Amino acid sequence: MTRETVVLNPGMGVGHLVPMVELGKLFLRHGLAVTVVVNAPPANKSTDTSAAVSRAAAANPSIHFQVLLPPPDAVPDLTANTDSLEPPNPFVLLRLMNAPLRDYLRAILPTVRALVLDMFCFCADAVDVAAELGVPAYAFYTGSASSLAVNLHLPHMQAQIGDATSFGDIGDKTLCFPGNRPFRPRELPSLALDRGNEVYKHFLHAFQRIPETSRGIVVNTFEWLESKALRALRAGDCVPAGHTPPVYCVGPMVSGAGEDKKNKRHQRGHECLGWLDGQPEKSVVFLCFGSMGSFPKAQLQEIAEGLEKSGQRFLWVVQSPRNDGGPDLLADALPEPDLEALLPEGFLERTAGRGFVAKSWAPQAEVLCHRATGAFVTHCGWNSTLEGIMAGLPLVCWPLYAEQKQNKVFVVEEMGAGVEMAGYDEEVVKAAEVEEKVRWVMESEAGQALRERAMAAKVKAYEAVDEGGASRAAFAEFLRDFY
Template sequence: MENDSIVLYPSQGRGHLFVTIELGNRLLAQYPSFSIHIIISTAPSQVPVSATELSAAVTGPSISFHHLPPTSLSKTYTPQQAPDLSYDLAELSNPKLHESLLKISETSVVKALIIDFFNTSAFQVSSQLEIPTYFFFTSGAGALAVFLYFPTIHEHARKSLKDLDGYQIEVPGLPPVPSIAMPVAMLDRTTEVYHCFMKTALQFTKCDGIILNSFELLEKRMIDSILNRDCTPGMKTPPLYCIGPVITNGDSVPPRRHECLTWLDSQPSRSVVFLCFGSTGVFSSKQLNEIAVALETSNVRFLWVVRKPPQSDQDPTLKSFLPHGFVSRTNDRGVIVDNWAPQVEVLSHDSVGAFVTHCGWNSILEAVRAGVPMLAWPLYAEQKLNRVFLVEEMKVALWVAESDKDGLVSASELEKRLTELLDSEKGREVRKRVEIMRDGAIAAMREGESSTVALKKLILSLKQEHRRELCCDSK
């Protein structure tokens, strides 16, 4: 007898991949009869994730991985063109995706294809094969509301958002969003990637369901706005399944306990500021110096994950990028970690009292789940949107302001925000708020509570034998 399979198709990028694997783990925990197949595409310039890392992220025996053959791209991409790369890679991978789905269907019934935001072109394949298709939106409800409302924003703005200085975008259920906080790909309506985003926003309304990595208490007003169809005027809103927080144990498994955790063991409760900016966050030497000065003059305890500046011809050691003598002057109260730290474990440690973050959604959920207040310092993608929601709506973070001239965060600005978060009434209010959200995150995952109920509803939908309608139907 053929078994039922669910196929997950994340976009390229470690953060997207590992949270998708955890989604597979969650599905199997609730319904072990499924077989989960995860299809992985890798850009030519990307280092593939090792089999060891993949197997370490899997908690059950019924998850298998299918690697699409390498795809040749006709052009090169700058780091700022990561969305362009993701869309192009997905489009070019469609023939191999089609083959993979047919191969899987030889031994099982493919009940659904669950795709990432950037893999919208996969609808061309799933429509041909009449496979129900769901989106797994790996950011929050606030960002989802913006994307769903994007066609309306496009219509109202009449011109590119980059040309509307000071323009405030009003999205139902959200605080006002400055146009400059929108993702770069959505700022210029003359670009191809802008229209890819527009196509994706419209495709959201035609899918069989949206799986959201969030929970009701954290983003209630935003979720209600989506459910009330306020963000999709005149269009269908598919079922929404808020199953979060979906948190991984990290995208790497060290052979032993990381030494930074041993150092944290010796620090007072809630005394350490943790600075970490995601798997691809890098700064210039000038910005690293500003951070170092702020950490030294503020006299805080800190654990700082540092990556070397790109394209630097300096000495490759970390010390060469920091002020002379900084490490020796602060070694009694601070630790610098090269490139990577076990973020989930660090945030969960009793000694950590604040988190300076790039506002990636995975990092936000990890901090909320640990009850750690944040300083919001976005770098790319939808992170500036997330900062607006973190500070203005959720109230679990304080705003770190960049210079309008060069985007630099000054040492004085960072020092001021650190002091405010750690030692002011406003900072204490943020801490109280994030602790409420921590308790809400824990509660949402209990049996009979919101996220568990949503996951069970999703599984019931995935188990259905008959397709309701084609996702790409234009009606």
């Protein structure tokens, strides 16, 4: 007998694919078949997501990965954006993918129990495909509950300041969103600072449609961590003029959580893990900035100088600079970095032994959980934040794009488990700041206090996903809504 299937659509982007695959594993444990539909990149492109899909498929043979190709007669205008200096609008491509998604679902329709859509898919109205075929649709929010509360309330706040006004026009006026600490407009995603930005218009559209059209919202978080934001969501404070669907906190879902890290290390065999094996306990600062977290050469040189002067052991993942300097979901995958050309002359030789520079990628979850890792310098992407929490590490917060500045506010001010890298929103963070923060988090009493709070959060995180935990119960409740 054919098993009922849950179809997961992560839209695009490594940061959205990875937690969607982790969600798929939960469905597998409850006897459901899982298909992850992956949108093929534009012709002649090999994106960061392409490599991540290959890794995910190889690591998860029980999950079916279905690649959807754009309609042959559709040539998306990927430069459709009011500002030619901005990255191309990914939702132009996503909207074109609704037709192949419809065709695929129709072909397997008798077995489809539900369609789980990433928030990006709501930007492109993929939920209409589910409605047309009579398939229940759920939203999977890969960020924090705190940022979900902000985004669901954003259409209301935009209406309050006026359709002709941008958040970027109101200076440093404090913004108060339900369930969140007050923050400044510049801590919103940069696209939200320009009312005319086409991607922002899609974003507002998505967070109007999610409460209107989804049967529930699944969030990669846990009750203890974000109780304030969850109370605001469930009270309906974030969507004052409408209905908020049920919110299910089923996290933290991170790659490799609960697995035998030692065995997994030897299976994957990344060189940096062998290097970590030779370092003292809690002695290494890990610096990694996500799949799109690249820096220009000038910033890489400042980081290198700061690390060298700090005297601390470090493991640093370096990517090649992007030509446009900004994140772009449709950008070609970056070439392997030329470390000798990018880093200060002699840096690698002078720091040999106490430092390791990994090119382009490292197995982040394994590195964070390694006994030698003592702190995490991160871009504050939510996946990385959760991985840091699961490892019980203090976070040095260096947000780059999207909702990462809001995550920084949460980690530093709400959790009290992180510290801000000063100057992150300026052109270049200076070497002296890198040196100071790295030393501070590793050597000071205040840094030790962060570590203790981070360890307390780790205990609560594992309680949530253990047998009888709140996240296990929430997932069971979510499954009951299927039937």
